[in-house]
């Protein structure tokens with residue numbers, strides 16, 4: 001079976017990627033299953049820039065077709081931030097609880113109707129022949145006033161998807177995958193992965 005590298009160091013994100021790609025007809029490897037290579041910092045101005053940079057670097061280091069996901073939350077009352085800085089919003093340490101608590105504090109005085117936000121996921125598939133396919137998925141919602149739920153990761157406990165009464169951390173894994181930014185983006189890649197497995 002064709003091997004596909006998922007170039008992520010985030011175990012929970014990786015688990016979501018693996019679930020959504022199950023059945024794509026490729027053997028999925030994580031970064032822990034290939035020889036380590038130096039990983040560049042994420043310096044792009046957009047999710048797409050970061051995703052394609054991570055995927056190109058993975059292909060250059062391993063020679064394997066590679067998928068990378070760059071994602072985050074974009075809060076309207078913060079002019080679209082944390083955006084590409086979502087993983088490090090409260091500092092370099094990448095602390096999910098500190099990140100979401102900082103966003104909640106920043107929004108303390110923002111009324112419910114202006115607490116809209118969206119999760120965004122850019123996913124890049126880069127092949128050894130230099131083919132690049134970049135897709136994007138978005139998941140609109142709003143931010144609640146205190147964390148609820150223990151599923152998922154990152155900002156899930158404060159994100160109320162449009163049309164839901166539960167935060168995304170209160171959804172089951174399958175419920176989240178069916179509607180999430182990551183699910184939407186990766187499903188756009190599936191036909192390309194199927195083509196790869198038949199090549």
Ligand SMILES: O=P(O)(O)OP(=O)(O)OP(=O)(O)OC[C@H]1O[C@@H](n2cnc3c(O)ncnc32)[C@H](O)[C@@H]1O
Pocket residue numbers: 007008009010013042069070071072073086087096099119152153154155156180182
């Ligand atoms: O770059 P890799 O190694 O894949 O892992 P990372 O955690 O650094 O991932 P990103 O650079 O894409 O940063 C994304 C951050 O956005 C947040 N995020 C992205 N998708 C999310 C989701 O589905 N639910 C909750 N938070 C999410 C979360 O805080 C992540 O750390």
Ligand SMILES: [Mg+2]
Pocket residue numbers: 042087
């Ligand atoms: Mg990252």
